[in-house]
Amino acid sequence: MPRALITGITGQDGLYLSELLLSKGYEVYGLIRGQNNPKRELVEQTVPGVKLLTGDLMDFSSLLRALETAQPDEVYNLGAISFVAYSWENAHLTADVTGKGVLNILEAVRLYAHDDVSKVRFYQASSSEMFGKVQEVPQRETTLLWPRSPYGVAKVFGHYMTINYRESYGMHASSGILFNHESPRRGPEFVTRKISMAVARIKLGLQDYVTLGNLDAKRDWGYAGDYVEAMWRMLQQPEGDEYVVATGETHSIRDFLDRAFAHVGIEDWAPYVKQDPRFMRPAEVELLIGDPTKAHEKLGWERKVDFPQLVAMMVDNDLEEQRGLMAG
Structure with a gap:
C-alpha cells in the first residue's frame, strides 16, 4: 500500500487529493496546524480515512516527526497562505509560510530520506500568480516569472527551491504551476x-x-477536482519536472x-x-491563460469539467x- 503525506490538507485541493489517493488504495496522512484547528472536523467528516498529524511548515522538527510517522512514498506540499489579497497585509508571514515553508519541507524530506533521496517523491504547489505581469500569452513552463504580489514572490522562491533540490540532491521533485482552480469547497x-x-x-x-x-x-479557471489528478500523475513519472496545469481558456x-x-x-x-x-x-x-500542452502530452492529463x-x-x-x- 503506497503512503502519502499532504500538507495543507484542510484546503480544497487537500480534500480532493485525499479522496483521489484513498480511492487508489493509498494510506494518507495529513498535516494539520494546532490541536484545536477549526477545520479539523471538516477533514474528519469529508475524508475519514485520512490519519491526521499535528505539525507546521514553520516548525522544522514537527515536519521531521510527521515524516517519521507517515513514512511516505509521496509528499504533496499544498500548505501555504494562499489568499493573494492577504499577502500585502501580511507580507512577512506570507514569505515565511508560502516561501520558506517549502524550503523547510524539502530539507526535512532530504534528511528523512538519508542516502536514498529518490525513495520519497515530492510535489510542490506552484501557482500561475508567479507569472504576474505576464511576459507571453499563453503562459507555459518556460515563461519568465514576474510576480505582482508578496504571495507570487513567495511562490517563486518555493518553485525555484524545488528545482534546486532536484538538481542539487537528485530528489524526485516536481512543481505543478496550477492556474486558478475552483470548486464548491473554495x-x-x-x-x-x-x-x-x-x-x-x-x-x-x-x-x-x-x-x-x-x-x-x-x-484561466478550472475545477480543483480535475487538477489534483495532475498532481498525482506528476509523481508517477520517471523523473521530476515542471508542468503548467490549466484549461487554455x-x-x-x-x-x-x-x-x-x-x-x-x-x-x-x-x-x-x-x-x-x-x-x-x-x-x-x-x-x-495557461498552455497545458506539456501536461496533456507527458502526463496524459485532460480536464473533465x-x-x-x-x-x-x-x-x-x-x-x-x-x-x-x-x-x-
Whole structure:
C-alpha cells in the first residue's frame, strides 16, 4: 500500500487529493496546524480515512516527526497562505509560510530520506500568480516569472527551491504551476465562491447585492477536482519536472457573473453588483491563460469539467447549502 503525506490538507485541493489517493488504495496522512484547528472536523467528516498529524511548515522538527510517522512514498506540499489579497497585509508571514515553508519541507524530506533521496517523491504547489505581469500569452513552463504580489514572490522562491533540490540532491521533485482552480469547497474569501454564494443568497432573497473589485481581470479557471489528478500523475513519472496545469481558456470576472446569475434566471446582474476600491489589488494581474500542452502530452492529463459546468456546480452547491441553513 503506497503512503502519502499532504500538507495543507484542510484546503480544497487537500480534500480532493485525499479522496483521489484513498480511492487508489493509498494510506494518507495529513498535516494539520494546532490541536484545536477549526477545520479539523471538516477533514474528519469529508475524508475519514485520512490519519491526521499535528505539525507546521514553520516548525522544522514537527515536519521531521510527521515524516517519521507517515513514512511516505509521496509528499504533496499544498500548505501555504494562499489568499493573494492577504499577502500585502501580511507580507512577512506570507514569505515565511508560502516561501520558506517549502524550503523547510524539502530539507526535512532530504534528511528523512538519508542516502536514498529518490525513495520519497515530492510535489510542490506552484501557482500561475508567479507569472504576474505576464511576459507571453499563453503562459507555459518556460515563461519568465514576474510576480505582482508578496504571495507570487513567495511562490517563486518555493518553485525555484524545488528545482534546486532536484538538481542539487537528485530528489524526485516536481512543481505543478496550477492556474486558478475552483470548486464548491473554495473558501468564501475567494472571488469565485464569493460570487456563487452571493448569487444563491440574492436568488433566495437573503441579500441585496455583492461588492467586488476589478471586474475586468481575466483568469484561466478550472475545477480543483480535475487538477489534483495532475498532481498525482506528476509523481508517477520517471523523473521530476515542471508542468503548467490549466484549461487554455480565459474568462473575466464579468463572464463569471454572467454565467452565475443566468444560472438562477437573472439576466441583468448590474443592479446586484457594486464595486469598491478596497477590493482592488495594489498591483493587478490582468490576464492569466495557461498552455497545458506539456501536461496533456507527458502526463496524459485532460480536464473533465468546463467553465459553464464549474460555475453551475458552485451556484447549485450554494443554493442547496443556503436552503439547508434556512430550513435549519
